[in-house]
Amino acid sequence: MNIENYQIESHNSDLLAKHQRKLAFVTEEVSNAQDIIQKLIDFQIGIPSWALGTGGTRFGRFSSGGEPRNIEEKIEDIGLLHKLNAASGSISLHIPWDTAENVPAIKALVAQQGLSFDAMNSNTFQDQANQAHSYKFGSLQHVDKAVRKQAIDHNIEVIRQGVELGSKALTVWLADGSCFPGQLNFRKAFQNTLESLQEIYAALPADWKVFVEYKAFEPNFYSTTVGDWGQSLLYANKLGPKAFTLVDLGHHLPNANIEQIVALLLMEGKLGGFHFNDSKYGDDDLTAGSMKPYQLFLIFNELVEGMDARGMNHSKDLGWMIDASHNVKDPLEDLLQSVEAIMLAYAQALSVNRTALQQAQAENDVARAQEILQQAFRTDLRPLVAEARLRAGAALAPLDLFRKFNVRQELIKSRGLNTVATGL
Numbered sequence: 001m002n003i004e005n006y007q008i009e010s011h012n013s014d015l016l017a018k019h020q021r022k023l024a025f026v027t028e029e030v031s032n033a034q035d036i037i038q039k040l041i042d043f044q045i046g047i048p049s050w051a052l053g054t055g056g057t058r059f060g061r062f063s064s065g066g067e068p069r070n071i072e073e074k075i076e077d078i079g080l081l082h083k084l085n086a087a088s089g090s091i092s093l094h095i096p097w098d099t100a101e102n103v104p105a106i107k108a109l110v111a112q113q114g115l116s117f118d119a120m121n122s123n124t125f126q127d128q129a130n131q132a133h134s135y136k137f138g139s140l141q142h143v144d145k146a147v148r149k150q151a152i153d154h155n156i157e158v159i160r161q162g163v164e165l166g167s168k169a170l171t172v173w174l175a176d177g178s179c180f181p182g183q184l185n186f187r188k189a190f191q192n193t194l195e196s197l198q199e200i201y202a203a204l205p206a207d208w209k210v211f212v213e214y215k216a217f218e219p220n221f222y223s224t225t226v227g228d229w230g231q232s233l234l235y236a237n238k239l240g241p242k243a244f245t246l247v248d249l250g251h252h253l254p255n256a257n258i259e260q261i262v263a264l265l266l267m268e269g270k271l272g273g274f275h276f277n278d279s280k281y282g283d284d285d286l287t288a289g290s291m292k293p294y295q296l297f298l299i300f301n302e303l304v305e306g307m308d309a310r311g312m313n314h315s316k317d318l319g320w321m322i323d324a325s326h327n328v329k330d331p332l333e334d335l336l337q338s339v340e341a342i343m344l345a346y347a348q349a350l351s352v353n354r355t356a357l358q359q360a361q362a363e364n365d366v367a368r369a370q371e372i373l374q375q376a377f378r379t380d381l382r383p384l385v386a387e388a389r390l391r392a393g394a395a396l397a398p399l400d401l402f403r404k405f406n407v408r409q410e411l412i413k414s415r416g417l418n419t420v421a422t423g424l
C-alpha cells in the first residue's frame with residue numbers, strides 16, 4: 001500500500017483554504033507560533049512494532065485484518081503512518097518477535113521509508129520455544145543463577161542485534177516480582193536484578209543508553225521488582241551514566257502525579273524516555289490523550305520547562321515512544337490519533353508563557369498561575385500541528401486520508417483477513 005506525494009498534495013489543496021483561516025487566527029493569538037511549528041516539524045515519535053496488530057485480553061482478541069505478518073510489513077505500516085503525518089519517524093523493535101534475518105535488507109527498507117531505529121526491547125517475560133530455563137518465577141531477579149544468566153545473555157544478544165541495525169538504546173521492562181507475600185526476599189531480588197543489569201550495562205557500547213522501565217503491577221500482583229520510579233532511579237544511579245528511567249504513563253498507581261515525577265527525573269538527568277499511552281484504571285494502553293489530555297499537557301509542560309533549564313535538545317535527547325494496544329480500533333488509525341495527541345500536548349506546552357508563569361510562582365499568585373496554564377491548554381493549537389505536517393510534506397488530515405484511500409481494505413486484500421502480528 002503506497003500513498004503518493006501528489007495524492008497528499010491534492011488532499012491538502014482541498015483543505016487548504018479552511019486550514020489557512022484557522023492558522024491565521026492562531027498565529028495572531030500565539031506569539032511564538034512560528035517557533036512552535038518548527039519544533040513540531042523536528043519532533044518524532046517512535047512507533048512500537050508490537051502495536052501494529054490488534055491487541056487482546058485473556059478474554060479474547062478481535063482482529064480487524066490485514067495485520068503485518070513480519071518485520072518488513074511492520075516497517076511498511078510505520079512508513080505509511082510517517083508518510084501521512086511526518087511525525088512517526090522511528091520504529092521500536094521487540095526481540096525475539098522482530099529478529100531480522102537479513103539485516104542489510106531491513107536497514108535498507110527502514111531507510112527507504114524515511115525511518116530510523118528507536119530503542120530495542122528485550123523479552124524475558126515469556127518463555128521461548130527452545131529455551132533451557134523458564135521465566136515463570138522471574139528473569140534477572142531469579143533465585144537460580146542459570147536463569148539469570150540466560151536472561152542476561154538474551155539482553156546482550158538484543159544489544160548485538162541493535163548495534164547491527166543502528167539503534168542506540170535498550171529498553172528493559174521486567175515482569176519480575178511476586179504474586180504472594182512471602183514468595184520473594186525483596187532485598188535479594190533487588191540485588192540479583194542489579195547484578196544482572198550491571199552485566200548487561202557492561203555490554204553497552206559507549207554511545208548507547210539503557211532505559212529501565214518501571215511498572216506498579218501486572219503480571220505480578222503482590223510486588224514488582226522495578227515497581228516505581230524510585231526503584232528504577234535506584235538502579236539507574238547504581239548502574240552509571242548510560243542508565244536512565246523510562247516512564248510509561250500507564251504504569252503508576254492511581255492518581256500518581258506523573259508530571260512531578262518527570263520534573264524530578266529530569267532535574268537529576270535521569271529521565272531517558274517515554275512510553276506514551278493513556279489509561280483510566282491501570283496499564284490500559286489506550287490512545288494517548290484519550291482519557292486525560294490535561295495530564296498529558298501538564299507532563300509536557302514539565303518536560304519543556306525541565307529540558308530548557310538543562311539546555312537539552314527536545315527532539316534528540318529523550319526517547320519518545322508510544323506503547324499502546326488496540327482492541328477495538330484499527331491499530332493504524334489509533335496510532336495516528338496518539339501521535340496527534342502527543343504533538344498537540346507538546347505544542348500547548350511550548351505556548352505556555354513561561355516568564356509570566358515564573359512571575360506568578362514567585363508572587364504566590366495561584367489563580368494567575370492556573371490561568372496561564374489553562375490559557376495554553378484551552379487555546380486550540382491543532383492548526384499549528386496541521387501546519388507542521390503541511391510544511392513537512394504530510395497530510396493536513398491524516399486520518400481522513402487514511403480512510404479516503406481505504407488503507408485497511410487494501411491491507412486486507414494484500415495480506416489477508418486472518419493475519420496475526422507477532423507481539424502482544
Ligand code: AOS
Binds near residue numbers: 050121173248
Ligand atoms: C509492559 O507493560 C511494558 O509497558 C512494556 O514496555 C511493553 O508493553 C512490552 O515490552 C511490550 O510487550
Ligand code: ZN
Binds near residue numbers: 173213248275323
Ligand atoms: Zn511500556
Ligand code: ZN
Binds near residue numbers: 215248250251283323
Ligand atoms: Zn505496560
Ligand code: ZN
Binds near residue numbers: 250277284323324
Ligand atoms: Zn502500557
